[in-house]
Amino acid sequence: MVKKFKIMLKGISIVLLIMIIINFGMDWCIFDKLGNGSDDGWLGFWGGFLGAIFAVVGVWWQTNKTITNEKELMFSNARPFFNLTVERDTLNLGKLYVTSDEEIGLGRKVIYLKIDNFSNKLMMKVVLKIYTKDGQTDKISIGRIEGGESIQIAPSWTHDIYKMSITDSEFNELDLKIKEICVYFTTEKGERLKLYFQNINGNIENIDSEKIVESNATKNNLNKLNEEYSNNEVFKESKMKLLKK
Structure with missing residues (x-):
């Protein structure tokens, strides 16, 4: 401008x-x-x-x-429409991206994140940077989220909750540790976007969004992350567990 x-x-x-x-x-x-x-x-x-x-x-x-x-x-037209929510329930069958090798599975209530891609547009090189109220940061990297696909995400505090032995009433009183979340992803047209979410009264709400790259630079080299990361850092997908019965 x-x-x-x-x-x-x-x-x-x-x-x-x-x-x-x-x-x-x-x-x-x-x-x-x-x-x-x-x-x-x-x-x-x-x-x-x-x-x-x-x-x-x-x-x-x-x-x-x-x-x-x-x-x-x-x-x-290439931008996907998705929803990022906090879930307080048992995990569902399907993909679960984790930050730890610790045991986690079905059958026990936890607090976790969920991305629902409601559109038929592909999300590539998805990176979530999750900032907690106590100053901790979790980073989750997802290679691609297909149109219509739902992805579950277990930050470090999800694993902590899974190990707790508490009643339902005690579980309902657990505080949401998230302060804010930055979501980065690349569209099918090579445009890289950043969406900023904030914890408002226990709900994760989108506050702001911006373009980071809108040229073929990202399309030609999708392994390179956007300029907020170091030039030498390449995309490495986080660990994923496929939850089955």
């Missing part, structure tokens, strides 16, 4: 400079030597000339705006 403003400011300055030069230049003898045109004739000529420049600039601006809008439409 700042770059576009500077370009527009330079363009306006150049046009104003040309108009000032023409205004004072009409009295120069060079115009008399070029022909017997009157001041009105020269003003008409320069007016038409500048009008043509404005017309070309207007067409360029409109074309550029159309291309930008079409590009944004292409990106937006």
